[in-house]
Amino acid sequence: MGKDKPQKHIINKTDWRLTGQEKYLQNAILTWQKYKMPRPRWDHDHCEFCGIKFIEQLDNEILNEGYSTKDKHHWICKNYFLDFQEMFHMCGVQIII
Numbered sequence: 362m363g364k365d366k367p368q369k370h371i372i373n374k375t376d377w378r379l380t381g382q383e384k385y386l387q388n389a390i391l392t393w394q395k396y397k398m399p400r401p402r403w404d405h406d407h408c409e410f411c412g413i414k415f416i417e418q419l420d421n422e423i424l425n426e427g428y429s430t431k432d433k434h435h436w437i438c439k440n441y442f443l444d445f446q447e448m449f450h451m452c453g454v455q456i457i458i
């Protein structure tokens with residue numbers, strides 16, 4: 362029962378993963394999308410919370426899709442989005458192509 366549901370972590374305001382993300386994530390609308398290089402020679406970004414890498418080509422322990430802000434400056438992996446969406450009142454949007 363509930364086996365496939367991602368585990369929810371208990372978060373409080375002093376969580377060590379919180380380093381001021383509320384400045385750009387408060388009430389943010391994030392879009393689930395494939396990672397695309399923002400410009401030549403800038404080939405990756407990191408999750409704002411856990412630091413996991415996002416790149417275009419899928420590799421072990423690296424993601425090629427996640428939640429990103431409209432300007433694509435900030436990326437969040439799925440698990441951490443689920444952990445923090447309530448605290449930051451973030452909205453996750455899935456775009457179906």
Ligand SMILES: [Zn+2]
Pocket residue numbers: 408409410411412413437438439441
């Ligand atoms: Zn993450």
